[in-house]
Amino acid sequence: MNPAFSRYVGKLTPRTPESGGGDRERIPAQRGAYVRLETGDQLTLIDPVGEQVSDLYLVDVEDVEDHFSAGRTTDYGNTIYPSTGTILYSSTSRRLAAVTRDTVGVHDMTLTPCSQDTFDILYPHLGGAAHPSCHANLVAALAPVGVDARHIGTTLNVFMNVWTDPEGELHIDPPPTVAGDLFTIRALRPIHVGITACSAEGSNNGHCTPIDYLIERSDAPAPRPAG
């Protein structure tokens, strides 16, 4: 059992039927998307079906060679399990974003995004057939803003259920999400963001489904009081 399940008991954002409501965009199964966030903007990832991973990658707008670092985020946060309050750092220790809402508490920062190589190496029964992948979708999302494919490293794998047993063997269990589960970050500086609906059947309990996202702009006018 992934220790992340017990780490945040009582501290998670409560699940509600309307959680993450608003003007959602949908990333179809096995596809990706690009968004740009300014300082203070919030991005919420929502699993609309359940049991679906979303890979998230952040790049500094002012320096596109500086990107999310799972290693520094783990080091400074002193945990491999990000959740509300976790600061997401870059390779040069810039504070890119903070996690502000999380209904799940089970996310991964150890694995790279699935790629064609992943499928070729780990799933030889596929015979090298072309397969959609998070890496290809992140490259497609971030190349237009100048991000080199070789600079897309370890992602924040939202809702991914990865854990290591006492012998050091890695386990990838189905995501524990149900429809409406969400994960929100707030940008701490302008960032380019690549998001995927993960393409690897094996990480999503055998079925790849969409991911929804919602952006709350920090400069959006406040809703007018009723009446």
Ligand SMILES: [Zn+2]
């Ligand atoms: Zn993937």
